[in-house]
Amino acid sequence: MINVKNITLLFVLFGLINGHIFSQEKTTRISLKHGSHRAEKRTDAAMQTWRAYGLGQFIHWGIYAIPGGQWDGKTYNGAAEWIRSWSGKDAPVNWEKTYDNLYKQFNPTVFDADKWAEQAKNMGARYVIFTTKHHDGFCLWPSKYTNYTIAKTPYKKDIVKQVVDAYNKVGIDVYLYYSIMDWHHAGWRYDSKTKEDSAAFDGFKKYTRNQLIELLTNYPTVKGLWFDGTWDKAWVKQAEFADELENEMRTLHPGMIIGSRFRADENGKRHVDTNGDMMGDYEQGWERNLPNSIEDVHGHDWDCVMTIPENQWGYNSNWTGYVKTSYNLIEMMVKSVSLGGNFVLNFGPDGKGNIRQEETDIAQEIGDWMKINSEAIYGATYSDIKKQDWGYFTQKGKKLYLAVFNRPINNCLNIELSKKGLIPEKAYFLAGKQSVLIQDAGNNKQNNRLYNIVIPPSYCTVKPFVIVLEMEEKQTEEKSYQQAKT
Ligand code: JFZ
Numbered sequence: 001m002i003n004v005k006n007i008t009l010l011f012v013l014f015g016l017i018n019g020h021i022f023s024q025e026k027t028t029r030i031s032l033k034h035g036s037h038r039a040e041k042r043t044d045a046a047m048q049t050w051r052a053y054g055l056g057q058f059i060h061w062g063i064y065a066i067p068g069g070q071w072d073g074k075t076y077n078g079a080a081e082w083i084r085s086w087s088g089k090d091a092p093v094n095w096e097k098t099y100d101n102l103y104k105q106f107n108p109t110v111f112d113a114d115k116w117a118e119q120a121k122n123m124g125a126r127y128v129i130f131t132t133k134h135h136d137g138f139c140l141w142p143s144k145y146t147n148y149t150i151a152k153t154p155y156k157k158d159i160v161k162q163v164v165d166a167y168n169k170v171g172i173d174v175y176l177y178y179s180i181m182d183w184h185h186a187g188w189r190y191d192s193k194t195k196e197d198s199a200a201f202d203g204f205k206k207y208t209r210n211q212l213i214e215l216l217t218n219y220p221t222v223k224g225l226w227f228d229g230t231w232d233k234a235w236v237k238q239a240e241f242a243d244e245l246e247n248e249m250r251t252l253h254p255g256m257i258i259g260s261r262f263r264a265d266e267n268g269k270r271h272v273d274t275n276g277d278m279m280g281d282y283e284q285g286w287e288r289n290l291p292n293s294i295e296d297v298h299g300h301d302w303d304c305v306m307t308i309p310e311n312q313w314g315y316n317s318n319w320t321g322y323v324k325t326s327y328n329l330i331e332m333m334v335k336s337v338s339l340g341g342n343f344v345l346n347f348g349p350d351g352k353g354n355i356r357q358e359e360t361d362i363a364q365e366i367g368d369w370m371k372i373n374s375e376a377i378y379g380a381t382y383s384d385i386k387k388q389d390w391g392y393f394t395q396k397g398k399k400l401y402l403a404v405f406n407r408p409i410n411n412c413l414n415i416e417l418s419k420k421g422l423i424p425e426k427a428y429f430l431a432g433k434q435s436v437l438i439q440d441a442g443n444n445k446q447n448n449r450l451y452n453i454v455i456p457p458s459y460c461t462v463k464p465f466v467i468v469l470e471m472e473e474k475q476t477e478e479k480s481y482q483q484a485k486t
Pocket of ligand 1: 060079081082228229285287305313
């Protein structure tokens with residue numbers, strides 16, 4: 001007799017026998033109403049531009065920059081822009097009465113958007129992501145839909161507009177950061193379980209839609225939106241609403257770029273939908289964290305957003321813990337590009353609009369490096385060549401860039417070229433174009449070609465550097481024949 005137990009057993013056995021089938025990629029696709037809009041990567045010009053950026057700047061600015069991680073002489077242990085969420089027995093109370101009035105003091109008299117843009121340009125950033133509204137709900141543009149904006153501060157002037165105009169003027173593309181989660185809006189809910197909750201959340205949804213349409217209308221030159229604060233249940237349940245809103249935004253603003261952190265599908269799946277397809281135009285999950293291999297990237301476009309200190313996005317007057325150096329950050333940028341992604345470095349200006357000295361120095365040092373080596377970054381991407389311990393490969397057409405971070409004592413940068421039909425023609429430093437010896441090191445067991453690119457022993461530097469390897473498409477038969485004769 002077939003009972004439930006037997007059926008279960010049958011399924012288990014069937015499952016074991018066919019385990020390899022189930023563990024492979026799903027072949028049957030579920031039809032989704034609110035899943036990804038496309039299974040393939042975008043190929044349009046706007047997305048090609050995005051892909052070629054290499055380096056971006058993030059700016060977290062808002063009224064959290066006033067306390068800068070300190071409240072009533074006490075230090076908040078989390079990220080400075082999260083101070084309003086500080087709770088527990090030692091935490092100050094009544095944020096509604098205190099933090100939510102900080103805007104009355106917001107008067108960034110030294111804020112100079114042109115100066116920021118100039119610095120970003122000098123660093124080599126080709127796009128900027130700017131916080132219009134963070135989790136605290138305060139709006140840096142004069143939104144029609146709330147009084148909780150820059151217009152009600154002593155400063156009054158539209159900050160988003162100044163940033164957009166200044167960055168556009170120096171040729172940097174602007175993306176607007178927008179947090180869906182909003183600690184200030186009366187209708188925001190983490191979850192909505194009751195009728196009252198959903199009525200309140202409906203109001204919040206309208207507000208969100210209005211503000212997003214407002215941002216795209218007010219600042220038509222922006223290239224896209226960078227969403228955050230979308231992980232809570234109440235929002236995750238809004239698959240239909242968010243999908244419609246995405247369509248509305250894309251219709252209003254053709255070519256715009258949105259990451260994978262805006263909306264969930266109808267099963268609550270985020271970043272990738274139930275079929276495994278990415279939601280949005282690129283993967284937006286590399287947060288202070290980098291992929292280690294191309295497999296980690298799953299063929300997606302992606303960006304990495306990175307802080308200079310450990311986990312501070314908004315201004316914190318007191319950076320503690322390990323603070324990255326410019327060479328750490330340059331290595332992360334190169335690694336990002338070598339794995340086909342963009343690298344976005346965060347800045348947190350203070351309450352007056354000043355960019356702190358540590359960030360200024362780092363921007364300068366990255367800029368100095370980029371002035372010489374940006375060819376290995378802009379428009380360059382993943383190269384299907386085996387990674388070596390001395391550093392990273394990036395590639396643009398037939399040019400390979402060898403970015404050296406760990407110089408070998410023997411000065412030999414070994415490379416292994418596999419079944420490519422490409423052989424190295426000439427090698428030279430990106431800085432100064434001084435040529436570098438290419439030494440043929442024979443074949444290995446897999447019959448791949450090995451070469452040593454020999455750094456002149458007299459070459460002395462304390463900085464990471466790049467060697468260009470120009471490749472030619474040539475038949476390798478002749479060479480292997482000659483070798484066979486010896
Ligand atoms: C979020 C914010 O909470 C934070 O304040 C900052 O704005 C940052 C850029 O974004 O923080 C996150 C969001 C997602 C992850 C980690 C931190 N994540 O996916 O690992």
